[in-house]
Amino acid sequence: ETGVTQSPTHLIKTRGQQVTLRCSSQSGHNTVSWYQQALGQGPQFIFQYYREEENGRGNFPPRFSGLQFPNYSSELNVNALELDDSALYLCASSSDRDRGDYGYTFGSGTRLTVV
C-alpha cells in the first residue's frame, strides 16, 4: 500500500503571496489532517477533512483554508503569507474505523520558507 505523499517537498514564497500544498492520503484512508510544525516545536493542528467537509479546526486564521477531493486527497491553501508561516507543513491521513488504535500516517511534509 502507498503511504501519504506531499508535494512540493520544498517551497520558497514571498510575503503576501498565496501558496497551495497538496497531499495524497494513504490507500483506504478517508480522513486528512493538516499540521504546522515550526522549527524546534511540536506540530500544531490546523484542520481536518472527512468526506470532503471540514471536521475540526485549530487556532489558525481564516487565511488558512483547505479542500478534500472525492479521492480523499487534500489541499492546504494559505493566503497573504507572513514570515511566521515559515514551517514544515505535515499532512496526516487515517481511517475513521481504526483511528483510535492505529493513529495517523504522516507524510514527509512540505518545507515552506516565506521571505
Next chain:
Amino acid sequence: TQLLEQSPQFLSIQEGENLTVYCNSSSVFSSLQWYRQEPGEGPVLLVTVVTGGEVKKLKRLTFQFGDARKDSSLHITAAQPGDTGLYLCAGDKNNAGNMLTFGGGTRLMVKP
C-alpha cells in the same frame, strides 16, 4: 502554552544507557500517542495508549499511560544510536480523532 509538556527537551547519552522521557498535562486525554520523527521526515507512530495505567512494550521501549490519563512516559532500555530522533507525545482529548495536541518534543541523541 503547550497543553502537553515534554521533558527533557534535549537528551544526549551514550550507547547502552537507559532513559525516560515524560509527557505531562493538566488535561485528561482519551488516548495518547507517541511518535518518533527524524530530520526531513514526518512523525512515525510508535504506540497508542488508551486505558489509564496501561503499559505497552515495543522491544526496548516501554510506554506507560498515567492512571488519571493526564501523563505518560517513554522508557528506553540500552539505547542505541538508531534511537536518535525527536520523540513526540500527542493526546486526543475527545476520542473523535480529529485533533491531536502535540507536546514540544524531546530531542534524543545516542552517541556510539
